Structures are given as structure tokens and as C-alpha cells.
Amino acid sequence: MGESIYLAGFGVSLRVKKNSFLIFADGNKDTISASKVQKIVFLGSGKGVSIDAIRLAIKYRIPVFFAYSNGYPYAMLFPVVAVGTVKTRRAQYEAYNCDIGVELVLGILKGKLRNQANLIRFFWKSRKRTAPDLANRLKENAEAIKYLIAQLESIGSDRIDSDFRRKVMNIEARAAEMHYWPSFSLLLPTGFSFEKRVKPNAKDPVNALLNLGYGLLFMEVVKEVIYGGLDPYAGFLHADRSGRESLVLDLMEEFRQWCVDRLIIKLLSIRKLRPEEIMDGPKIRREIVGMFCKEFEDMMGSVFVNTYGEKRTMRGHISAQVLRVKRHLLEKEKYRPCIFMW
Amino acid sequence: MGESIYLAGFGVSLRVKKNSFLIFADGNKDTISASKVQKIVFLGSGKGVSIDAIRLAIKYRIPVFFAYSNGYPYAMLFPVVAVGTVKTRRAQYEAYNCDIGVELVLGILKGKLRNQANLIRFFWKSRKRTAPDLANRLKENAEAIKYLIAQLESIGSDRIDSDFRRKVMNIEARAAEMHYWPSFSLLLPTGFSFEKRVKPNAKDPVNALLNLGYGLLFMEVVKEVIYGGLDPYAGFLHADRSGRESLVLDLMEEFRQWCVDRLIIKLLSIRKLRPEEIMDGPKIRREIVGMFCKEFEDMMGSVFVNTYGEKRTMRGHISAQVLRVKRHLLEKEKYRPCIFMW
Known part of the structure; x- marks a missing residue:
């Protein structure tokens, strides 16, 4: 079922290389293949995301959530094409x-x-x-x-x-x-x-x-x-x-x-x-x-x-x-x- | 009814200062008050957005669209709390x-x-x-x-x-x-x-x-x-x-x-x-x-x-x-x- 990417730290940014997500945090770079991700959650402010990362998430049908640091989600990103009927x-x-x-x-x-x-x-x-x-x-x-x-x-x-x-x-x-x-x-x-x-x-x-x-x-x-x-x-x-x-x-x-x-x-x-x-x-x-x-x-x-x-x-x-x-x-x-x- | 922010250029980034959006493009910076914006559209790849810009958009009930450069929207960002009944x-x-x-x-x-x-x-x-x-x-x-x-x-x-x-x-x-x-x-x-x-x-x-x-x-x-x-x-x-x-x-x-x-x-x-x-x-x-x-x-x-x-x-x-x-x-x-x- 894949794993979740939780981005809680200050200054974190999510980008893309080919079909992988790159997570830049505290001067480190983490790479995770999009096929292994089941959702992405941004917690709190002071972060960034590239549009290519959003596009990759949608391509792999990975929902993206934006939450306050207390865990309350204020926005969700979903594909325009719906599933189900x-x-x-x-x-x-x-x-x-x-x-x-x-x-x-x-x-x-x-x-x-x-x-x-x-x-x-x-x-x-x-x-x-x-x-x-x-x-x-x-x-x-x-x-x-x-x-x-x-x-x-x-x-x-x-x-x-x-x-x-x-x-x-x-x-x-x-x-x-x-x-x-x-x-x-x-x-x-x-x-x-x-x-x-x-x-x-x-x-x-x-x-x-x-x-x-x-x-x-x-x-x-x-x-x-x-x-x-x-x-x-x-x-x-x-x-x-x-x-x-x-x-x-x-x-x-x-x-x-x-x-x-x-x-x-x-x-x-x-x-x-x-x-x-x-x-x-x-x-x-x-x-x-x-x-x-x-x-x-x-x-x-x-x-x-x-x-x-x-x-x-x-x-x-x-x-x-x-x-x-x-x-x-x-x-x-x-x-x-x-x-x-x- | 406010205006739309269309972000089509390569390398553009959308950020925030207080209650305004900052648009960085080609070395220039544009500022636009959130209260004047009615929607935000990213067209094509090679751009970025800060989580604070997304949060400001949601606060002002501004929908954010992500579209291919041909105009086809592949994702929409909407508040978690729905309107209407x-x-x-x-x-x-x-x-x-x-x-x-x-x-x-x-x-x-x-x-x-x-x-x-x-x-x-x-x-x-x-x-x-x-x-x-x-x-x-x-x-x-x-x-x-x-x-x-x-x-x-x-x-x-x-x-x-x-x-x-x-x-x-x-x-x-x-x-x-x-x-x-x-x-x-x-x-x-x-x-x-x-x-x-x-x-x-x-x-x-x-x-x-x-x-x-x-x-x-x-x-x-x-x-x-x-x-x-x-x-x-x-x-x-x-x-x-x-x-x-x-x-x-x-x-x-x-x-x-x-x-x-x-x-x-x-x-x-x-x-x-x-x-x-x-x-x-x-x-x-x-x-x-x-x-x-x-x-x-x-x-x-x-x-x-x-x-x-x-x-x-x-x-x-x-x-x-x-x-x-x-x-x-x-x-x-x-x-x-x-x-x-x-």
C-alpha cells in the first residue's frame, strides 16, 4: 500500500527527479520512488513544493494534504478526474x-x-x-x-x-x-x-x-x-x-x-x-x-x-x-x- | 470579483508576505493582495509554490488549479470545509x-x-x-x-x-x-x-x-x-x-x-x-x-x-x-x- 511522506520541519521542500520525489530538509536530500508513496502531508508553514512534484503525485494518484501543525487538514489536492460513478x-x-x-x-x-x-x-x-x-x-x-x-x-x-x-x-x-x-x-x-x-x-x-x-x-x-x-x-x-x-x-x-x-x-x-x-x-x-x-x-x-x-x-x-x-x-x-x- | 493569477512562465514561484501573494518571475517581484485574487492557475511545469501561499489562498477561499500547458487542469485545491449543504x-x-x-x-x-x-x-x-x-x-x-x-x-x-x-x-x-x-x-x-x-x-x-x-x-x-x-x-x-x-x-x-x-x-x-x-x-x-x-x-x-x-x-x-x-x-x-x- 506504500508509505506516507510527512513534511513537518521548517524549510523543507518537495521536488522531483524523474519518477521520484526529492525531499530537501536540513541540508539533506532524500529520494523516494513515487510508486511507493500512498499520500503526502504537509504539516505547518515555512515549506515549499514544486509544481512538478504536484504533477507527479497526481500522475500516481497520490493525494496531497495541507494541514496546520496541529494536524487539522485545511486543504486537499485531488485529481480532476474522479473515480467511481x-x-x-x-x-x-x-x-x-x-x-x-x-x-x-x-x-x-x-x-x-x-x-x-x-x-x-x-x-x-x-x-x-x-x-x-x-x-x-x-x-x-x-x-x-x-x-x-x-x-x-x-x-x-x-x-x-x-x-x-x-x-x-x-x-x-x-x-x-x-x-x-x-x-x-x-x-x-x-x-x-x-x-x-x-x-x-x-x-x-x-x-x-x-x-x-x-x-x-x-x-x-x-x-x-x-x-x-x-x-x-x-x-x-x-x-x-x-x-x-x-x-x-x-x-x-x-x-x-x-x-x-x-x-x-x-x-x-x-x-x-x-x-x-x-x-x-x-x-x-x-x-x-x-x-x-x-x-x-x-x-x-x-x-x-x-x-x-x-x-x-x-x-x-x-x-x-x-x-x-x-x-x-x-x-x-x-x-x-x-x-x-x- | 477579483482577478486571476495565471502562472505560465518557466521558473516562476508564488510566495507570501503577510496577506499578499508575491510572484517571482524573471528576476522581478510582483505583489498582489489576497483579497483581490479570485483564482490561481499554474500552467505547465518548472515552477514552485510555498505552503504559506497555499494556506493564504485557502484562508481567502481562492481555488488553486494545476493545469498542463495546454490548459487542461489535472488537479484542483479546495478547502476541506465545504460550502453549501x-x-x-x-x-x-x-x-x-x-x-x-x-x-x-x-x-x-x-x-x-x-x-x-x-x-x-x-x-x-x-x-x-x-x-x-x-x-x-x-x-x-x-x-x-x-x-x-x-x-x-x-x-x-x-x-x-x-x-x-x-x-x-x-x-x-x-x-x-x-x-x-x-x-x-x-x-x-x-x-x-x-x-x-x-x-x-x-x-x-x-x-x-x-x-x-x-x-x-x-x-x-x-x-x-x-x-x-x-x-x-x-x-x-x-x-x-x-x-x-x-x-x-x-x-x-x-x-x-x-x-x-x-x-x-x-x-x-x-x-x-x-x-x-x-x-x-x-x-x-x-x-x-x-x-x-x-x-x-x-x-x-x-x-x-x-x-x-x-x-x-x-x-x-x-x-x-x-x-x-x-x-x-x-x-x-x-x-x-x-x-x-x-
Whole structure:
């Protein structure tokens, strides 16, 4: 599936020689063949790109993202010629008004909650001997989320209306606020605190890293959605957020826990970083952004197993999941979320 | 409405200082405030752009296009946050299956044919004394197109099906092949010949200039379509061309004659260019591309009057026309084509 080029440093420039990208950074030159690249991400300002590099990216169907240094992408570059047909998007719009949309929302949310519970149990395993009290609280939270999943299964509707949306959003919010984020907070190393999610302009290192990670995940998912011929703006669960890529946000729900949340707990624990080493005032330091992108990329290329026994790289799981959404919308095949083994 | 920055020369680079774009070309530096720019177009290779320039463009909602030197855009850069709502695109998809789509196709084609006839009459005016024989043939062609418009008015259908499409495409092809392009050919200065339209990789100067002009027109229209919240890929007349911006192609139909065809006849006549001065082997010379972009931009900013007495810049007419399509799709308001006075 190729690798990602993340350009976070100051003064970096991306150019071209024949069919390879040249990365000029700190007086060094790196060469990477275009056929091995799966996306290009510019993070932060103070960089340049040659038009030939943009043309080479398009020739190889490599999407190019431009993001703030906090990971929030503000622009995307895609080929003028679209993939897929209008047929897929037409099916996507029609699904919103019938039970196909309802089933997709329930499938995605079930996947999200099961991945939350499984991630908590994953950390419970390693804590049950070393920190039995903490482990007990984790276990209780995982059980509580399982109970909410059962409630989700009792909800039905013939279309996505405000009553349906209110019910599922309520269950999602209870899982997140009462059980998932409190567990996440317990798993952070000493020195880090986490009270609640702060989305734009987070100044605390944990929220800033979560936002960076979700920004990177967004770029992985939006690429698959656009190349899959789906309309990124026409979502189901997040349908009310006009102007945002609500379908991408929907699809991210199943992947946030294992792609981003787990990575952050792991990195903060293993690297023994102190909060002040991460932030430079209200922003994540450039070196930390670069390090995080590298770790994220390694995770995307690592093999994970889901509850169906499918062994794939994380990138492969995301790609397979977008295909499942398409088959659900076009062929009414029952949507099956991707749940990772703990 | 601001102006366009066309970057066609070799070695040009686009950078930023505060809220202005800096254009470095041939050792010179040009400064233009971002608030005055309405789009940025890179034509051909051998150039560069700073990430800060891309960020400034996005901040001011300025689309950035990357085109081959022949004018064909291969990539577009747009903000991640979309304008408009899913509602518009939903209406667009629904219109395809009912008479709303049929009326739009008929309106657009009527507009196209009337603009063809009017452009021929526009040139007839100036030729009727100096070249009466040629003028007579022009007049006959304009009359023949008017006759085809009357035929178009007798076509009806409750949806866009293959029978309807075949009928309208047949009338469109007869107008183009038998009357419009033969008139266009008669209007070219000596030394230029035009047998038929050649779309990609045209090697003769007239087709190469037409392709360049339509490429520039495409960028004007796609910008309005995307910012208007419409799906550029879901067209009506050109619906069968999957993977292409078929709605943009539909909307271009009314504007090709007065934006591009007229400009080419004018430029070739006034500038007294010889064919070999235009082409450099199979490509248009860089200086000619630059000159053409400048003339195109002047035309876009010039005032034209349509048959409803509306005086607007050409850019204003295009923008108004996209709004009319939206009102037709969303509010079922009868679509009214934009026909220019001869």
C-alpha cells in the first residue's frame, strides 16, 4: 500500500527527479520512488513544493494534504478526474431516507463501542497484576460499555429521524463521558491529566495529541472515501454537521480507539515524555509532530487482527471497511463493523 | 470579483508576505493582495509554490488549479470545509429522474444554440459589406441553427432517458457539425485552417487554442459549481461520461461561444499571428499561453449584455447562471439560459 511522506520541519521542500520525489530538509536530500508513496502531508508553514512534484503525485494518484501543525487538514489536492460513478453517490443519498442508513449508523456505533470496550480490556490485561485497583475500575467500565451496546441493539427505526438520532447519540455520549474517557484518563502516565475532550485549539498536550492523531486518521479515511466514489460530505450519524466531511467522521468512529487513543497512551508511557517536552506554548513542538507522524505511519503499516480473524495492516482494514460501506449502500449487504481483538 | 493569477512562465514561484501573494518571475517581484485574487492557475511545469501561499489562498477561499500547458487542469485545491449543504446535491440527484432534469437540458441546449447563432450574426454584421459572399453563408448558417432550435422546442420527456438523450444529442451535433464549426472556420484569418474539433493532444493551433480556452473556462465554472454546493460529477446532458465533471461540462455549453470561440477569432485577426508563431512543435508556446490567459482574464472582467438586458461582467454572468441552476433544482424555478446580444 506504500508509505506516507510527512513534511513537518521548517524549510523543507518537495521536488522531483524523474519518477521520484526529492525531499530537501536540513541540508539533506532524500529520494523516494513515487510508486511507493500512498499520500503526502504537509504539516505547518515555512515549506515549499514544486509544481512538478504536484504533477507527479497526481500522475500516481497520490493525494496531497495541507494541514496546520496541529494536524487539522485545511486543504486537499485531488485529481480532476474522479473515480467511481455517480451511481455510488446516488445510492448513498437514497440510503439516508430508509433503513439502510439506520443499519449503517447502528453498525458503526456498535463497532465504536465494542472497540472502546476492547481497548479498555487490552490495557486491563497488562494492569491486572501491577495495579489491581485500577484494573478493576477498567473492567467495570468495559462491562458498562457492553451493557450500552445491548441497549443499542434494541433501537430500531425505518429511517434516520430526530428521535432515532437522539436515542443513539445519547448512548454514544454515555459510553464516552461516563466510561471510555475516564478509563483513558486512568491509563495516562503521572504528570498528564485529562478532564474532557477539547477539540479545536486544545492547549493541553493530551487533547493536542488526540487532535493531531484524529487529523492524520481523517486523511487516511477521506482518501479511501473519495477514491471510492462516495460523497465525503453526506454522512449518516454526523449528518447534521453541514460543511464538514460527515461521512468521513462516521467512518472514523470505529478506528479512533485503536489508531489514535492507544498510540497516545503507548507513546506517553514508553517515551517517558514530560508535558513541557511536548508543547511549545499552545502548540505541539515540531519535533514531536514529526515523531508522532512517524509512529502513526508505523502503526498504519502494522498488522492487526479483528474479531473475524482477518489479519491486515491497519491501512488495509480501513480500506476494507470503506468497501463494506459501499457494498452496504449499493448491494444492501449487511454492514459489519471492524472490531479489533484485545 | 477579483482577478486571476495565471502562472505560465518557466521558473516562476508564488510566495507570501503577510496577506499578499508575491510572484517571482524573471528576476522581478510582483505583489498582489489576497483579497483581490479570485483564482490561481499554474500552467505547465518548472515552477514552485510555498505552503504559506497555499494556506493564504485557502484562508481567502481562492481555488488553486494545476493545469498542463495546454490548459487542461489535472488537479484542483479546495478547502476541506465545504460550502453549501447536502440538500443541494440531493435535489440535483433527484432532478435526474424527473422532468426537472429534462427542462434543464433543454434550457442549456437552447442557450447553446442561440449563442452559436448570435455569435455567427455578430460576425456577419462586420462582414456584410467587406465580404458579402461570406456574410451570406454566415447568415444561412445562423438561420439553419434557428430552425434547429425550433425542433428542440418540440421535444418533451418525463425524464432523461436514452431516447430523449439521442434526440437532443442529434440536434446538437447537426448544429455543430453542419452550421456552427463551418462558420467558425470561415471566420479564421488566411493561413489558418479548421476541419473539425480535436480534443486531447490537438497539434493544430486552432484546436490547441480552443482546448486551452475551454480549460480556462472549465476552471471558472467548476469554482462556482463547487462553491455553490453542487456535485460537479453529476451532470444531465453529459451524464454518461463517468469520471468527468459532467455538470461543469453542461454549464459550459452556453458560454463556450462568447468566452472562447469569439476570443480566438478576435485574437488571430487582431494580433496577426502566424500558425508557426503559436506552436512550438505539438505545444502552444509559453508566451502565447501567457498572452492568451491575459486576454481571457480581460474578457472575463468585461461587461456583456444578455437578451434580458442584464449588464454584467462575463464572470458575473457565469456566477448568476450557476445560481439559476440551483434555483431550478431546489425551487423548481424555470431555467432561463444566458444568451448574449449580437
